[in-house]
Amino acid sequence: xxxxxxxxxxxxxxxxxxxxxxxxxxxxxxxxxxxxxxxxxxxxxxxxxxxxxxxxxxxxxxxxxxxxxxxxxxxxxxxxxxxxxxxxxxxxxxxxxxxxxxxxxxxxxxxxxxxxxxxxxxxxxxxxxxxx
Numbered sequence: 001x002x003x004x005x006x007x008x009x010x011x012x013x014x015x016x017x018x019x020x021x022x023x024x025x026x027x028x029x030x031x032x033x034x035x036x037x038x039x040x041x042x043x044x045x046x047x048x049x050x051x052x053x054x055x056x057x058x059x060x061x062x063x064x065x066x067x068x069x070x071x072x073x074x075x076x077x078x079x080x081x082x083x084x085x086x087x088x089x090x091x092x093x094x095x096x097x098x099x100x101x102x103x104x105x106x107x108x109x110x111x112x113x114x115x116x117x118x119x120x121x122x123x124x125x126x127x128x129x130x131x132x
Contacts, residue, residue: 001093003035003048006114006122010046010082011037013089019071019081036124040071042078043127044111048120075110075126076101082124083112093117100125 007025014037015023021040036045072078079099086097096115100106103113110126 001116001118003046003122006048006093007035007037007046009089009091010086010124013085014039014082017081017085021071036127039078039082042072042075042129044078044082044124045127047123047125049123073129075108075129077110078126078129079110079112079124086112086114 004027007027011023011025014020019040022038023040024038026034026036026038026045034045035047036043038044072081076099079101083097083099083102086094093116094114095117098113100108100111100113105113106123106125108125110129112122112124114122114124116122
């Protein structure tokens with residue numbers, strides 16, 4: 001799966017969540033990098049780590065909205081909420097999802113690590129959270 005396909009699926013999945021607010025993809029129609037999403041008050045950049053292999057992904061329908069919850073307020077709670085959406089979405093290309101805190105492989109305060117069934121990984125780092 002390529003990063004833009006995942007970005008589209010994630011944006012649609014987050015748009016279905018009542019707590020997410022406005023969701024905007026950074027790249028559309030194969031646009032330039034960076035790739036990521038702005039979700040309500042937070043921005044998250046997506047990066048894919050792979051071993052020189054090109055993956056072709058397809059569009060899948062996002063999951064329905066989950067239980068209503070309050071909007072996250074900081075990078076860690078945004079990462080937890082986004083990881084939950086990815087997990088509930090059960091995308092067949094996703095093997096596991098962890099927040100950076102669960103993974104322990106990043107010093108950044110918030111983000112998610114998504115491992116795909118092909119062994120490649122997406123890293124979604126929360127870049128900023130607007131103060132309300």
